[in-house]
Amino acid sequence: MTASEAAALVGVSVATIRGWADAGLIPAHRTIGGHRRFEVTELTAWLTARGAPAAERLRPPRTAAAPLVPCPRLARALNGRTDAILDAVERGYDPDVPLSVNRATQAALRRGTLRFLRIATGALDTGGLTTAIGRTHLAGVRAGLQGAGGLGAVAEFGRVAVALALEAEALAASDDMEPAAFPTLLAVLDAMHVSLVGGLMGSHADPDGDGSGAPAPDARGAAAPSLSETG
Numbered sequence: 001m002t003a004s005e006a007a008a009l010v011g012v013s014v015a016t017i018r019g020w021a022d023a024g025l026i027p028a029h030r031t032i033g034g035h036r037r038f039e040v041t042e043l044t045a046w047l048t049a050r051g052a053p054a055a056e057r058l059r060p061p062r063t064a065a066a067p068l069v070p071c072p073r074l075a076r077a078l079n080g081r082t083d084a085i086l087d088a089v090e091r092g093y094d095p096d097v098p099l100s101v102n103r104a105t106q107a108a109l110r111r112g113t114l115r116f117l118r119i120a121t122g123a124l125d126t127g128g129l130t131t132a133i134g135r136t137h138l139a140g141v142r143a144g145l146q147g148a149g150g151l152g153a154v155a156e157f158g159r160v161a162v163a164l165a166l167e168a169e170a171l172a173a174s175d176d177m178e179p180a181a182f183p184t185l186l187a188v189l190d191a192m193h194v195s196l197v198g199g200l201m202g203s204h205a206d207p208d209g210d211g212s213g214a215p216a217p218d219a220r221g222a223a224a225p226s227l228s229e230t231g
Contacts (some may be wrong), residue, residue: 001037001038001039001040001043001142002035002036002037002038003017003018003021003036003038004145005038005142005145006028006038006043008145009040009043009141009145010026010043010047017038018036021036021038026038026043026046027039027042027043027046040138066129067127067128067129068123068124068127068128068129068184068187068188069127069178069180069184070124070125070126070127071124071125071127071177071178071180071181071184071185072124072125073176073177073178073181074124074168074171074172074177074178074181074184074185075121075122075124075125076121076125077171077177078117078120078121078124078164078167078168078171079117079118079121081167081171082114082117084167085113085117085160085163085164085167086110086113086114088163088166088167089109089113089159089160089163090106090109090110092159092162092163099155100155101149101151101152101155102149102152103152104152104156109156112153112156112157112160113156113160113163115135115139116136116139116157116160116161116192117160117164119131119132119135119136119192120132120164120185120188120189120192123188123191123192124184124185124188127184129188129191132188132191132192132195133191133192133195134195136157136191136192136193136195136196136199137195137196137198137199137202138199139153139196139199140153140195140196140197140198140199140200140201140202141199141200141202142199143196143199143200144199144200144201144202150200151200153196153200154193154196154197154200157192157193157196158193161189161192161193164185164189165182165185165186165189168181168182168185169182
């Protein structure tokens, strides 16, 4: 996560989150280019250790996801069709056809397509939805932090889902594919869609809904700013 995304989720200003990161008061990482990045799991643990449970929007849905029949052959086949899926998503945009949301840049569109493809094939490979739900929920939270522009993430996921379904329908006709391959993919896409929208909606929840803990002492014994600071 970026500094602005981490600040919004923790409930402090961007200046505060940067200051805490530079002082070593909150877990953070630097990219090769020198940009601050934050891991959601580390932020959650950091909040919990200070008596401030992570905001509800940080957590994926608690509903248990029933395991699916693993379809590793379809997962491998879809990963092998990555270029075709990327091309299909990009071809779906026509300058003469108006859109109801802003279109992402080509680079952002390709990154998003690859991310959703890998999440879906990961769930197909194992038959487990927990990771897929968690990752798409986070993608929804991050999109929601962009305001109205974040709605584009839902539209983009829809385009990716269509491209995946078309590829999978053709692949599923093969004799060596799992019998339930196509319905299983649709079940994975359903779970991802619901989780993405849930994260998008949750990103607008009241950040004070869970309360906040007392100021946390830093390594020198000084109190860090309150987690409820809005800056």
